[in-house]
Amino acid sequence: MLTYTYTYAQYESDALKASIKISAAGMQAQNQRLKVISQNIANSNVTGKTPNEDPYRRKVIFFKNVYNPKLKTKILKIDSIREDKSDFTLKYEPNHPAADAKGMVKYPNVNIIIETVDSKEAQRTFDANVNSLEIAKSNQNKILELMR
Numbered sequence: 001m002l003t004y005t006y007t008y009a010q011y012e013s014d015a016l017k018a019s020i021k022i023s024a025a026g027m028q029a030q031n032q033r034l035k036v037i038s039q040n041i042a043n044s045n046v047t048g049k050t051p052n053e054d055p056y057r058r059k060v061i062f063f064k065n066v067y068n069p070k071l072k073t074k075i076l077k078i079d080s081i082r083e084d085k086s087d088f089t090l091k092y093e094p095n096h097p098a099a100d101a102k103g104m105v106k107y108p109n110v111n112i113i114i115e116t117v118d119s120k121e122a123q124r125t126f127d128a129n130v131n132s133l134e135i136a137k138s139n140q141n142k143i144l145e146l147m148r
Helices: 002-042 112-147
Strands: 059-068 073-083 089-092 104-107
Touching (some): 002 073, 002 112
Antiparallel strands (some): 089 104
């Protein structure tokens, strides 16, 4: 009976370790997502210095699930950070150093509303991963208490 209990406890412990690592990977991914969003917001008004120079281009983060053989499950990883190829916003500002011959200035393709919504979603996902991590750690502590 003791061997069965140990084996079950070991299985539960491994599952909880995997849960903790999955939550930690999710937290890291959302943290990086928040950094990219912050960079977009910080550069939302950065134009080129000359008419031929493009302004800041919005960045978008992409994720992928990668199989982890040690955990025997998939965890979230950053696939890439790419530039959003959507059009820039044009504004008529003839006295701006980046204005073209028609007085138009190219502004970044950053929409503050989209960035704010993405930020809230990333924060909520981060918080969900924190909660999951705390539950897994609590369960792990309960298993250790039962084994004593």
